[in-house]
Amino acid sequence: MSNSPSADRARGRHRKSGTVSPVLRRVAVVALTAPVAGTILFGTSAFAAEQAAPKSLAKTDTVTLDTAEQQIAANLDTRVQDVRLGSTFSGVVIDAQSTAAIWGHDATTALMPASNTKLATSTAALTILGPDHRFTTKAVYDNGTLTLVGGGDRTLTTADLTAMATTAVAGLKSAGLTSVKVAVDDSLFPEPTLATGWNSGYYPDSIAPVRALVVDGRHVTDTSLDAGQIFAKLVAKQGVTVTGTVSHATAATSAVPVAQHQSAALSAVVEHMLKVSDNDIAETLLRMTALAAGRPATFEDGTAVVRQVLTRYGVSLANFEVYDGSGLSRSNRIPAQTIADILHLADDPANAPTLKYIVDGLPVSGEAGSTLGPEWGRFDTADSKCAVGKVSAKTGTLTGAIALSGLTVAADGRWKIFSFIENNSTAAPDATKDALDGLAATVNGCWA
Missing domain, CATH: 3.50.80.20 (D-Ala-D-Ala carboxypeptidase C, peptidase S13)
Structure with missing residues (x-):
């Protein structure tokens, strides 16, 4: 059986849903039955009335790691010291089903996330507009x-x-x-x-x-x-x-x-936007999301809606600062833990009717035409090429900021969610990207 993310998605859901509160279940229903539902979602609905308490979705309790997870943690402890990653780094790995923390390095430290910001924008757009919405x-x-x-x-x-x-x-x-x-x-x-x-x-x-x-x-x-x-x-x-x-x-x-x-339906638009990291689409979605929520189509109102949506889903916004939809803003700050929490939401089958298109839109390692394609020199080193076809992840690149966050099946056969964000490395950007690809291959376990 293939461990390829794309092959797994073709077979259907890959894990059981975690516990989801009634309010979140109602969010998915409202989003599907009322594609332009902003005034409903943020007016008198249960979504607005029953606010989920802000929290990190990853467990902080002491957990027993299996052999594969112990190897991931040990290897990451060593490989995160790679000089190509510099000294300003936020990273985390969690189990996709249990959300147990497997490894972390300054996981709650907010760094410039670059295009990983698009994951938050997509979550808000799909929730407020609904995946079937058309422009x-x-x-x-x-x-x-x-x-x-x-x-x-x-x-x-x-x-x-x-x-x-x-x-x-x-x-x-x-x-x-x-x-x-x-x-x-x-x-x-x-x-x-x-x-x-x-x-x-x-x-x-x-x-x-x-x-x-x-x-x-x-x-x-x-x-x-x-x-x-x-x-x-x-x-x-x-x-x-x-x-x-x-x-x-x-x-x-x-x-x-x-x-x-x-x-085309918003679901397809989001998938394309994430696959090629289209800044223009992201900023347009931010404005359309604001309008659907009954607010003006501005950066300020769009990002306010993003914050509201993430808060209602239970994502902690501690140290979270976002000023645009694309991640071009050099003032944006998001911890790796928060990015992992957002990916967990999208990956949870309970949210699949609304958010699964985020996971479907993630570039796959070695996928031509995506930001993880060979034309961008991704997953082509001795350390990372073993993970070609095995990692789905969103890239992020600005001067002084490189990120990679996504999912992969580890050596224990379980899906892991990871987020790695680097800022201010003095290494060449391509070298830093190679190092991040190596970290993803480490989580997969093919680079043992």
């Missing part, structure tokens, strides 16, 4: 203007716009209209701002200014106008004259819908 982009007509209305779909493509243009043009022609102006409405989100811990140099290279309308994930300063200009060309190409230049506008509530496109 809708619309085209509406009113008084001579065809307006493209953004709905927070960061996966919108030119092909999607082409289909919308075809439908819109057919409707316009059937109404005898041969000429229109084109505008864009991205009023769903406020004007883009920089998060705490960001700098203007992030635009538009590392991330585009966060707007509700974008096509092909293009990194330009005004993604809405860019999408509108592409849409205008597509409309003109199909025989309706477009006059003037594309501009920003707010569509009237009385405007007539003429076309729309819905994204």
Whole structure:
């Protein structure tokens, strides 16, 4: 029987659920039956009324480790001293079923987590919006203007716009209209701002200014106008004259819908976002989560909802500071223990209807096209290549911060959850990543 994470997920659930409080069970039900349920979840629901006491999900009692776990702990004690990891390191390994602590090194010390932040963002988005939620982009007509209305779909493509243009043009022609102006409405989100811990140099290279309308994930300063200009060309190409230049506008509530496109389900969007660590999708999800919870679409309100969701699930937010959804912020601070707790939530079959897509979206060691693929030089050293196909983990990389957190089956046949976060190592980033891959192979047990 294969120990590959992907193979195991194909067979179904890999462990029994831990004890889950009635309030958390109701959360999953509400999230599934009401995909846009923010005002319910944070209004009068049991989710808001019965707050789980903040705590660490990992047990702190003395436990008896089996032989494989003793070997993991002993080896990690030695290997965490690797100079490539520097002296600022937070790490933890827990048993996925019992949540017993197997090993820890400054596990509650909050460090810059980089893209491991996306695990918290995904948890909140799936809980508040629901995994079946879809983002809708619309085209509406009113008084001579065809307006493209953004709905927070960061996966919108030119092909999607082409289909919308075809439908819109057919409707316009059937109404005898041969000429229109084109505008864009991205009023769903406020004007883009920089998060705490960001700098203007992030635009538009590392991330585009966060707007509700974008096509092909293009990194330009005004993604809405860019999408509108592409849409205008597509409309003109199909025989309706477009006059003037594309501009920003707010569509009237009385405007007539003429076309729309819905994204893939949020579950698929989250999986893709985690697999390739897409910063733009993460920031859009943060805003859509805030809106669904009845709050403004801002960094501040989005991260406030993330904190609320994690608290209700029982995750301790001691030493937890998050200012964005992607992990680009250099002001973010999360302990390895908290990351492990979040992964435990996603891995628990009791939460599977809502959160299993987080585990499904984790890159697999050696998986081409993911952030753990060979093109990134991951799991290709003598110490770690034995773990190819055996580790599912979220990467995180910023200047001065590298993280790796995920799951693997250890030598005792039991799943282990681990989180390793390094800050301020003076080693080359690729060398530090190799060291972290080695730690994951240590948990797996193939590097004994």
